[in-house]
Amino acid sequence: MNQGKESRYMQSTKVKERIYLSSPHMSEEGYEMQYIKEAFDTNWIAPLGENVNEFEKELAELVGSKAAAALSSGTAAIHLALKAAGVGEGDIVFCPTLTFSATVNPVIYQNATPVFIDSDYETWNISPNALEEAFEKYPQVKAVIVVHLYGLSADMDKIMEICKKHNVAVIEDAAESLGTYYKGKHTGSIGDYGIFSFNGNKIITTSGGGMLVSNNEGKIAKARFWATQSRDQTRHYQHSELGFNYRMSNVVAGIGRGQLKVLEDRVVKKRYIVDFYKRELGGLEGVEFMPSNEWDEPNYWLSCMTLTGNVRPIDIMEVLEGENIESRPVWKPMHLQPYFEKYDFVGSDVSENLFENGICLPSDTKMTEEDLWRVIKTIKRLWLE
Numbered sequence: 001m002n003q004g005k006e007s008r009y010m011q012s013t014k015v016k017e018r019i020y021l022s023s024p025h026m027s028e029e030g031y032e033m034q035y036i037k038e039a040f041d042t043n044w045i046a047p048l049g050e051n052v053n054e055f056e057k058e059l060a061e062l063v064g065s066k067a068a069a070a071l072s073s074g075t076a077a078i079h080l081a082l083k084a085a086g087v088g089e090g091d092i093v094f095c096p097t098l099t100f101s102a103t104v105n106p107v108i109y110q111n112a113t114p115v116f117i118d119s120d121y122e123t124w125n126i127s128p129n130a131l132e133e134a135f136e137k138y139p140q141v142k143a144v145i146v147v148h149l150y151g152l153s154a155d156m157d158k159i160m161e162i163c164k165k166h167n168v169a170v171i172e173d174a175a176e177s178l179g180t181y182y183k184g185k186h187t188g189s190i191g192d193y194g195i196f197s198f199n200g201n202k203i204i205t206t207s208g209g210g211m212l213v214s215n216n217e218g219k220i221a222k223a224r225f226w227a228t229q230s231r232d233q234t235r236h237y238q239h240s241e242l243g244f245n246y247r248m249s250n251v252v253a254g255i256g257r258g259q260l261k262v263l264e265d266r267v268v269k270k271r272y273i274v275d276f277y278k279r280e281l282g283g284l285e286g287v288e289f290m291p292s293n294e295w296d297e298p299n300y301w302l303s304c305m306t307l308t309g310n311v312r313p314i315d316i317m318e319v320l321e322g323e324n325i326e327s328r329p330v331w332k333p334m335h336l337q338p339y340f341e342k343y344d345f346v347g348s349d350v351s352e353n354l355f356e357n358g359i360c361l362p363s364d365t366k367m368t369e370e371d372l373w374r375v376i377k378t379i380k381r382l383w384l385e
Helices: 003-013 031-041 050-063 074-084 105-109 128-137 156-165 217-227 250-260 263-281 313-321 350-357 369-384
Strands: 067-071 092-096 113-117 143-147 169-173 193-197 210-214 287-289 303-307 358-361
Touching (some): 031 250, 050 193, 050 250, 067 217, 074 193, 113 128, 143 156, 156 169, 263 287, 263 369, 303 350
Parallel strands (some): 143 169
Antiparallel strands (some): 303 358
Protein backbone atom coordinates (compact mmCIF):
# COMPACT_ATOMS: atom_id res chain seq x y z
CA MET A 1 0.00 0.00 0.00
CA ASN A 2 1.50 3.32 -1.05
CA GLN A 3 1.63 6.27 1.38
CA GLY A 4 -1.31 8.13 -0.18
CA LYS A 5 -3.62 5.11 -0.10
CA GLU A 6 -2.48 4.28 3.44
CA SER A 7 -3.30 7.81 4.60
CA ARG A 8 -6.80 7.64 3.08
CA TYR A 9 -7.32 4.17 4.61
CA MET A 10 -6.32 5.40 8.07
CA GLN A 11 -8.72 8.34 7.80
CA SER A 12 -11.64 6.15 6.74
CA THR A 13 -11.16 3.64 9.58
CA LYS A 14 -10.35 6.12 12.33
CA VAL A 15 -12.83 5.91 15.21
CA LYS A 16 -14.79 9.12 15.47
CA GLU A 17 -14.65 11.01 18.75
CA ARG A 18 -17.35 9.91 21.17
CA ILE A 19 -20.36 12.16 21.73
CA TYR A 20 -21.89 11.40 25.12
CA LEU A 21 -25.46 11.57 26.33
CA SER A 22 -24.50 13.65 29.38
CA SER A 23 -21.06 13.46 30.94
CA PRO A 24 -19.29 15.33 33.78
CA HIS A 25 -18.32 18.90 32.92
CA MET A 26 -15.93 20.61 35.31
CA SER A 27 -15.67 24.39 35.24
CA GLU A 28 -13.15 25.97 32.92
CA GLU A 29 -12.27 28.35 35.78
CA GLY A 30 -11.14 25.49 38.03
CA TYR A 31 -13.52 26.35 40.88
CA GLU A 32 -13.74 22.72 41.96
CA MET A 33 -9.98 22.30 42.39
CA GLN A 34 -9.82 25.36 44.63
CA TYR A 35 -12.19 23.77 47.13
CA ILE A 36 -10.58 20.34 46.80
CA LYS A 37 -7.16 21.86 47.50
CA GLU A 38 -8.57 23.59 50.55
CA ALA A 39 -9.83 20.24 51.86
CA PHE A 40 -6.39 18.69 51.37
CA ASP A 41 -4.53 21.66 52.78
CA THR A 42 -6.64 21.58 55.96
CA ASN A 43 -6.58 17.75 56.09
CA TRP A 44 -10.38 17.54 56.16
CA ILE A 45 -10.61 14.36 54.05
CA ALA A 46 -13.70 13.01 55.78
CA PRO A 47 -17.52 13.13 55.71
CA LEU A 48 -17.43 16.42 57.57
CA GLY A 49 -15.72 19.78 57.12
CA GLU A 50 -16.26 23.27 55.79
CA ASN A 51 -17.06 22.17 52.25
CA VAL A 52 -19.85 19.89 53.50
CA ASN A 53 -21.32 22.62 55.71
CA GLU A 54 -21.06 25.30 53.03
CA PHE A 55 -22.37 23.08 50.23
CA GLU A 56 -25.46 22.37 52.32
CA LYS A 57 -25.91 26.06 53.05
CA GLU A 58 -25.34 27.20 49.46
CA LEU A 59 -27.66 24.60 47.92
CA ALA A 60 -30.42 25.32 50.44
CA GLU A 61 -30.15 29.06 49.77
CA LEU A 62 -30.16 28.50 46.02
CA VAL A 63 -33.38 26.47 45.96
CA GLY A 64 -35.10 28.36 48.78
CA SER A 65 -35.20 25.68 51.47
CA LYS A 66 -34.37 26.25 55.13
CA ALA A 67 -32.03 23.27 55.58
CA ALA A 68 -30.12 20.61 53.66
CA ALA A 69 -28.17 17.43 54.34
CA ALA A 70 -25.34 16.46 52.00
CA LEU A 71 -25.42 12.70 51.40
CA SER A 72 -23.66 9.99 49.45
CA SER A 73 -26.33 9.76 46.72
CA GLY A 74 -29.76 10.90 45.64
CA THR A 75 -30.99 7.41 46.48
CA ALA A 76 -29.81 7.87 50.07
CA ALA A 77 -31.67 11.20 50.15
CA ILE A 78 -34.94 9.54 49.07
CA HIS A 79 -34.39 6.80 51.65
CA LEU A 80 -33.96 9.28 54.50
CA ALA A 81 -36.87 11.41 53.24
CA LEU A 82 -39.14 8.35 53.44
CA LYS A 83 -37.83 7.58 56.91
CA ALA A 84 -38.35 11.20 58.00
CA ALA A 85 -41.91 11.03 56.66
CA GLY A 86 -42.57 8.03 58.89
CA VAL A 87 -42.80 5.45 56.10
CA GLY A 88 -42.33 1.95 57.46
CA GLU A 89 -43.27 -1.68 57.01
CA GLY A 90 -46.54 -2.22 55.19
CA ASP A 91 -47.09 1.45 54.33
CA ILE A 92 -48.17 2.41 50.83
CA VAL A 93 -46.18 4.96 48.83
CA PHE A 94 -47.37 6.35 45.51
CA CYS A 95 -44.59 6.60 42.90
CA PRO A 96 -44.58 7.61 39.24
CA THR A 97 -44.06 4.60 37.04
CA LEU A 98 -42.05 6.54 34.43
CA THR A 99 -38.79 6.99 36.31
CA PHE A 100 -35.46 5.39 37.16
CA SER A 101 -35.52 2.58 39.72
CA ALA A 102 -33.59 4.70 42.26
CA THR A 103 -36.86 6.56 42.88
CA VAL A 104 -38.56 3.38 44.03
CA ASN A 105 -35.83 1.19 45.54
CA PRO A 106 -35.81 3.11 48.87
CA VAL A 107 -39.52 2.32 49.30
CA ILE A 108 -38.51 -1.34 49.38
CA TYR A 109 -35.63 -0.55 51.78
CA GLN A 110 -38.30 0.64 54.24
CA ASN A 111 -40.33 -2.55 53.70
CA ALA A 112 -43.13 -0.41 52.31
CA THR A 113 -45.28 -1.07 49.24
CA PRO A 114 -45.04 1.04 46.07
CA VAL A 115 -48.11 1.72 43.96
CA PHE A 116 -47.25 3.05 40.53
CA ILE A 117 -49.04 6.02 38.96
CA ASP A 118 -49.26 6.75 35.24
CA SER A 119 -47.97 9.89 33.51
CA ASP A 120 -49.79 12.47 31.43
CA TYR A 121 -48.77 13.77 28.02
CA GLU A 122 -48.86 17.40 29.19
CA THR A 123 -45.87 17.00 31.53
CA TRP A 124 -44.56 13.41 31.09
CA ASN A 125 -44.79 13.33 34.88
CA ILE A 126 -47.24 11.89 37.39
CA SER A 127 -50.83 12.44 36.26
CA PRO A 128 -52.99 14.35 38.77
CA ASN A 129 -56.05 12.49 37.45
CA ALA A 130 -54.43 9.09 37.96
CA LEU A 131 -53.23 10.26 41.38
CA GLU A 132 -56.81 11.10 42.39
CA GLU A 133 -57.92 7.68 41.18
CA ALA A 134 -55.15 6.03 43.22
CA PHE A 135 -56.24 7.82 46.40
CA GLU A 136 -59.77 6.51 45.91
CA LYS A 137 -58.37 3.00 45.74
CA TYR A 138 -55.76 3.44 48.50
CA PRO A 139 -56.89 6.16 50.94
CA GLN A 140 -54.36 5.07 53.60
CA VAL A 141 -51.26 6.23 51.69
CA LYS A 142 -48.26 7.39 53.76
CA ALA A 143 -46.31 9.41 51.17
CA VAL A 144 -46.23 10.44 47.51
CA ILE A 145 -43.00 10.66 45.51
CA VAL A 146 -43.12 13.11 42.60
CA VAL A 147 -40.39 13.05 39.92
CA HIS A 148 -39.50 15.97 37.65
CA LEU A 149 -38.53 13.83 34.69
CA TYR A 150 -35.66 14.92 32.41
CA GLY A 151 -35.85 18.38 34.02
CA LEU A 152 -39.56 18.91 33.20
CA SER A 153 -41.62 20.07 36.17
CA ALA A 154 -44.63 18.08 37.30
CA ASP A 155 -47.88 20.04 37.74
CA MET A 156 -47.15 20.77 41.41
CA ASP A 157 -50.17 22.95 42.27
CA LYS A 158 -52.62 20.21 41.36
CA ILE A 159 -50.49 17.51 42.97
CA MET A 160 -49.98 19.45 46.22
CA GLU A 161 -53.70 20.24 46.43
CA ILE A 162 -54.57 16.55 46.13
CA CYS A 163 -51.91 15.46 48.64
CA LYS A 164 -52.85 18.12 51.21
CA LYS A 165 -56.47 17.03 50.96
CA HIS A 166 -55.35 13.53 51.93
CA ASN A 167 -52.77 14.75 54.46
CA VAL A 168 -49.79 12.86 53.03
CA ALA A 169 -46.13 13.85 52.79
CA VAL A 170 -44.80 14.87 49.36
CA ILE A 171 -41.23 13.96 48.40
CA GLU A 172 -39.93 15.66 45.26
CA ASP A 173 -37.37 13.63 43.35
CA ALA A 174 -35.59 16.52 41.65
CA ALA A 175 -32.53 14.41 40.79
CA GLU A 176 -32.84 15.46 37.14
CA SER A 177 -34.22 18.95 37.63
CA LEU A 178 -31.78 21.13 39.56
CA GLY A 179 -32.15 24.55 37.94
CA THR A 180 -35.76 23.94 36.86
CA TYR A 181 -38.46 26.34 38.06
CA TYR A 182 -42.16 25.74 38.60
CA LYS A 183 -44.02 29.07 38.67
CA GLY A 184 -40.88 30.81 39.87
CA LYS A 185 -40.00 28.22 42.53
CA HIS A 186 -37.16 25.74 42.31
CA THR A 187 -38.32 22.17 41.89
CA GLY A 188 -37.42 20.27 45.03
CA SER A 189 -38.50 23.14 47.28
CA ILE A 190 -42.28 22.80 46.94
CA GLY A 191 -43.08 19.52 48.71
CA ASP A 192 -42.26 18.47 52.26
CA TYR A 193 -38.89 17.08 51.17
CA GLY A 194 -36.77 17.56 48.06
CA ILE A 195 -33.89 15.48 46.80
CA PHE A 196 -31.12 16.24 44.33
CA SER A 197 -28.53 14.00 42.69
CA PHE A 198 -24.97 14.88 41.71
CA ASN A 199 -24.24 11.66 39.86
CA GLY A 200 -21.77 11.88 36.99
CA ASN A 201 -24.44 12.39 34.32
CA LYS A 202 -26.43 15.11 36.10
CA ILE A 203 -26.47 18.81 35.17
CA ILE A 204 -23.83 19.41 37.84
CA THR A 205 -21.88 16.58 39.42
CA THR A 206 -19.73 15.70 42.41
CA SER A 207 -18.92 12.32 40.75
CA GLY A 208 -21.48 10.84 43.14
CA GLY A 209 -23.59 12.38 45.85
CA GLY A 210 -26.97 13.79 46.73
CA MET A 211 -28.78 16.34 48.88
CA LEU A 212 -31.92 16.24 50.99
CA VAL A 213 -33.67 19.59 51.53
CA SER A 214 -36.65 20.64 53.61
CA ASN A 215 -38.12 23.59 55.48
CA ASN A 216 -38.38 21.28 58.49
CA GLU A 217 -34.97 21.89 60.07
CA GLY A 218 -35.61 19.29 62.78
CA LYS A 219 -36.18 16.56 60.18
CA ILE A 220 -32.99 17.50 58.35
CA ALA A 221 -31.02 17.37 61.61
CA LYS A 222 -32.48 13.91 62.22
CA ALA A 223 -31.52 12.84 58.69
CA ARG A 224 -27.93 13.89 59.34
CA PHE A 225 -27.99 11.84 62.55
CA TRP A 226 -29.22 8.74 60.72
CA ALA A 227 -26.69 9.33 57.93
CA THR A 228 -23.78 9.22 60.39
CA GLN A 229 -24.61 5.77 61.79
CA SER A 230 -27.10 7.19 64.34
CA ARG A 231 -24.33 7.71 66.85
CA ASP A 232 -25.72 9.04 70.14
CA GLN A 233 -24.04 12.02 71.80
CA THR A 234 -22.15 10.03 74.42
CA ARG A 235 -18.45 9.65 75.18
CA HIS A 236 -18.56 6.01 74.14
CA TYR A 237 -20.04 4.70 70.90
CA GLN A 238 -23.73 4.16 71.52
CA HIS A 239 -26.53 3.58 69.02
CA SER A 240 -30.20 3.73 69.99
CA GLU A 241 -31.45 3.71 66.39
CA LEU A 242 -30.49 2.00 63.14
CA GLY A 243 -27.95 4.13 61.30
CA PHE A 244 -26.57 4.47 57.79
CA ASN A 245 -23.22 5.47 56.30
CA TYR A 246 -24.71 8.13 54.02
CA ARG A 247 -22.76 11.35 54.63
CA MET A 248 -20.98 13.17 51.80
CA SER A 249 -17.21 13.52 51.88
CA ASN A 250 -15.62 16.95 52.31
CA VAL A 251 -13.67 16.45 49.06
CA VAL A 252 -16.80 15.58 47.08
CA ALA A 253 -18.63 18.54 48.62
CA GLY A 254 -15.82 20.78 47.38
CA ILE A 255 -16.52 19.64 43.83
CA GLY A 256 -20.18 20.45 44.40
CA ARG A 257 -19.44 23.97 45.61
CA GLY A 258 -17.42 24.64 42.48
CA GLN A 259 -20.12 23.16 40.25
CA LEU A 260 -22.81 25.34 41.79
CA LYS A 261 -20.97 28.36 40.41
CA VAL A 262 -21.56 27.16 36.84
CA LEU A 263 -25.08 25.74 37.22
CA GLU A 264 -26.68 28.66 35.39
CA ASP A 265 -24.23 28.26 32.48
CA ARG A 266 -25.07 24.57 32.25
CA VAL A 267 -28.81 25.28 32.14
CA VAL A 268 -28.26 27.84 29.37
CA LYS A 269 -26.32 25.26 27.34
CA LYS A 270 -28.92 22.54 27.89
CA ARG A 271 -31.62 24.90 26.61
CA TYR A 272 -29.47 25.80 23.61
CA ILE A 273 -29.12 22.11 22.77
CA VAL A 274 -32.84 21.33 22.89
CA ASP A 275 -33.64 24.46 20.85
CA PHE A 276 -31.08 23.36 18.25
CA TYR A 277 -32.72 19.94 17.97
CA LYS A 278 -36.21 21.41 17.77
CA ARG A 279 -35.19 23.77 14.98
CA GLU A 280 -33.42 21.13 12.90
CA LEU A 281 -35.49 18.01 13.61
CA GLY A 282 -38.90 19.34 14.62
CA GLY A 283 -40.17 19.45 11.05
CA LEU A 284 -39.50 15.78 10.34
CA GLU A 285 -42.52 13.53 9.92
CA GLY A 286 -43.61 11.87 13.16
CA VAL A 287 -41.24 13.84 15.41
CA GLU A 288 -42.52 15.55 18.55
CA PHE A 289 -40.39 16.97 21.34
CA MET A 290 -40.89 16.83 25.09
CA PRO A 291 -43.70 19.12 26.26
CA SER A 292 -43.37 22.65 27.59
CA ASN A 293 -45.84 24.55 29.74
CA GLU A 294 -46.19 28.24 30.49
CA TRP A 295 -45.53 27.61 34.18
CA ASP A 296 -42.48 25.44 33.60
CA GLU A 297 -38.88 26.64 33.14
CA PRO A 298 -37.06 23.34 32.54
CA ASN A 299 -33.33 22.76 32.79
CA TYR A 300 -33.73 20.28 29.86
CA TRP A 301 -31.29 17.87 31.47
CA LEU A 302 -31.87 15.55 28.52
CA SER A 303 -33.37 16.48 25.16
CA CYS A 304 -36.08 13.93 24.40
CA MET A 305 -38.46 13.36 21.53
CA THR A 306 -41.13 10.86 20.53
CA LEU A 307 -41.62 9.22 17.14
CA THR A 308 -44.90 8.13 15.57
CA GLY A 309 -43.86 7.56 11.95
CA ASN A 310 -41.92 4.84 10.15
CA VAL A 311 -38.64 5.78 11.82
CA ARG A 312 -38.50 4.18 15.26
CA PRO A 313 -36.35 5.02 18.31
CA ILE A 314 -34.24 1.89 17.80
CA ASP A 315 -33.43 3.05 14.24
CA ILE A 316 -32.04 6.33 15.57
CA MET A 317 -30.14 4.65 18.40
CA GLU A 318 -28.51 2.19 16.02
CA VAL A 319 -27.51 4.78 13.42
CA LEU A 320 -26.07 7.00 16.17
CA GLU A 321 -24.17 4.05 17.65
CA GLY A 322 -22.61 3.52 14.24
CA GLU A 323 -21.20 7.06 14.47
CA ASN A 324 -19.98 6.59 18.08
CA ILE A 325 -22.78 8.79 19.44
CA GLU A 326 -24.58 7.87 22.65
CA SER A 327 -28.38 7.96 23.05
CA ARG A 328 -30.89 5.88 24.99
CA PRO A 329 -34.58 5.05 25.31
CA VAL A 330 -36.96 6.89 27.61
CA TRP A 331 -37.18 5.15 31.00
CA LYS A 332 -38.96 1.81 30.96
CA PRO A 333 -41.95 2.14 33.34
CA MET A 334 -41.49 0.55 36.73
CA HIS A 335 -44.70 -1.48 36.54
CA LEU A 336 -43.22 -3.27 33.49
CA GLN A 337 -39.95 -4.10 35.27
CA PRO A 338 -39.46 -7.75 36.30
CA TYR A 339 -38.79 -6.86 39.94
CA PHE A 340 -41.69 -4.43 40.33
CA GLU A 341 -44.39 -5.97 38.11
CA LYS A 342 -46.08 -7.58 41.15
CA TYR A 343 -47.06 -4.14 42.50
CA ASP A 344 -50.23 -2.32 41.51
CA PHE A 345 -50.42 0.28 38.75
CA VAL A 346 -53.05 3.01 38.37
CA GLY A 347 -53.59 4.68 35.01
CA SER A 348 -53.77 3.85 31.33
CA ASP A 349 -51.03 3.50 28.72
CA VAL A 350 -49.37 6.95 28.65
CA SER A 351 -46.09 5.89 30.26
CA GLU A 352 -45.90 2.78 28.05
CA ASN A 353 -46.42 4.88 24.92
CA LEU A 354 -43.71 7.34 25.97
CA PHE A 355 -41.32 4.44 26.57
CA GLU A 356 -42.11 2.72 23.29
CA ASN A 357 -41.91 5.89 21.20
CA GLY A 358 -39.36 8.01 23.11
CA ILE A 359 -35.65 8.59 22.73
CA CYS A 360 -33.13 10.68 24.69
CA LEU A 361 -30.71 12.51 22.42
CA PRO A 362 -27.12 13.53 23.26
CA SER A 363 -27.35 16.48 25.65
CA ASP A 364 -23.77 16.88 26.83
CA THR A 365 -22.92 20.47 27.79
CA LYS A 366 -19.45 20.06 26.27
CA MET A 367 -20.94 19.49 22.82
CA THR A 368 -19.84 21.92 20.14
CA GLU A 369 -22.00 23.17 17.28
CA GLU A 370 -20.03 20.80 15.07
CA ASP A 371 -21.03 17.91 17.35
CA LEU A 372 -24.68 18.94 17.18
CA TRP A 373 -24.58 19.05 13.38
CA ARG A 374 -22.99 15.59 13.40
CA VAL A 375 -25.93 14.27 15.42
CA ILE A 376 -28.49 16.08 13.26
CA LYS A 377 -27.04 14.88 9.93
CA THR A 378 -26.81 11.31 11.20
CA ILE A 379 -30.45 11.28 12.28
CA LYS A 380 -31.75 12.99 9.14
CA ARG A 381 -30.26 10.22 6.99
CA LEU A 382 -33.09 7.98 8.19
CA TRP A 383 -35.69 10.27 6.62
CA LEU A 384 -33.81 10.35 3.31
CA GLU A 385 -33.49 6.61 2.82
